[in-house]
Amino acid sequence: MASPPLRVPRWPAAAPEGPDFAAIRADLDVPEEFPADVLAEARRRAAQPRLPELDATDVPLVTLDPLGSRDLDQAVHLDVLGSGYRVSYAIADVGAVVELGSALDAEARRRGQTLYSPDRRTPLHPPELSEGAASLLPGELRAAALWTIDLDADGEPVHVDLRRARVRSRAQLDYRSVQGQADAGTLPEALALLPRIGGLLQERAAERGAIELGTPEQEVVAGPDGGWTLALRGDLPVEGWNAQISLLTGRCAAALMLEGGVGVLRTLPPARPEDVDRLRRLAPALGVEWPADTGAGQVIAGLDPAVPMHAAFLEEAVTLLRGAGYTPFDGALPEQPTHAGVGAPYAHVTAPLRRLVDRFGTEVCLALAAGGEPDPALRAVLPELPGLMTASDRRTREVERAVVDATEAWLLRGSVGRTFRGVVVEAGDDAGTVVLDALAVRARCSGPGLEPGARVEVRLTQADVDARTVRFEVVA
Structure with missing residues (x-):
């Protein structure tokens, strides 16, 4: 899987009763508050934003994100171009407000990415920038890296242009509302071609051998009774189409880097035979x-x-998608430049407000697209990015897993001894993993006769909130 646009949860007005998510973040060393010098620098940059000379405010862009988002990285407009299509994709120009070597830069490297918990967002950049002066909020004049990607009738890129430009988003749209419009055939003009172009890109991805599992994810959400609960959330079709626009841009960025001989790719080796x-x-x-x-x-x-x-x-x-990493290069090209989940070389460049590596990838692409070379100071940072992103990815996974585990135990506390129905999704010798029917709980289960895909009745044997542990056993 290729890290399409990051998912953002909705936060309730008041924190429901449940596990102590702040304690989880503290246990896993999540940086919460920004240092005073970082906040001061963010406020200075927000008060005096630098705007590019190129005016692209005539492009009627819109943003498409989860409802309630404020850190808006991408704005898009889709159009017909001859027998093909034109994708205009504006990416927040974080490089215009975060300078190399600055306090903002150092803090962003320490954080690596925005981390989303059920009760709060822990941003990569101070909110003055990530939810203000750098965010592509509707009606606001903003600096952006504007990708213009022309596609043929089959959805293959035939021409790519990238330059800094000032843009203005026309509207902030959300996935569920846009899905309803797509179903009703009433999509806004900027996104009217999204099902067509997104579908073409999905077809081309399948032909390349791209692998996208599409399995629903466990998500902690505010429940109707005022507490936290779990839900299994799959992507809406519109989210899949929108992700394809991001993946298309990442493929174009990787091609630009490989042609220029410098950059940082998101790589995944082919599945082992x-x-x-x-x-x-x-x-x-x-x-x-x-x-x-x-x-x-x-x-x-x-x-x-x-x-x-x-x-x-x-x-x-999942075993087919092991070994993802970040591969920087400068001069000699990588021996293995592809991402098996995408079926092509790919680079992260579309979420710079929320992911560190995207800012550096975008700066490399802007320099190459202008016919120049990336700044030596920028090139010097590229070898550091894999370590920074790997550490950040690991911390994010640990927090997400701990949050879900704690919520599972919280929901099932006091239910030890009860039986539940579920489905075995993974099995080994006398142990496996079961997903319950009644709750979106996924936990380890012991007992004989576990087979993947089998429906089983299981008994809860442990629900420890402090240890964040839930265990079941098969009912004979």
């Missing part, structure tokens, strides 16, 4: 048809995560 063979052998037992001449990505694209045996197959398919 033994992992593909193992998955192919498992397919018949889980009711998955896998024709001999079909790649794993195409098989996966045709599955429905709501079908228990398909969900179990998708869990097993």
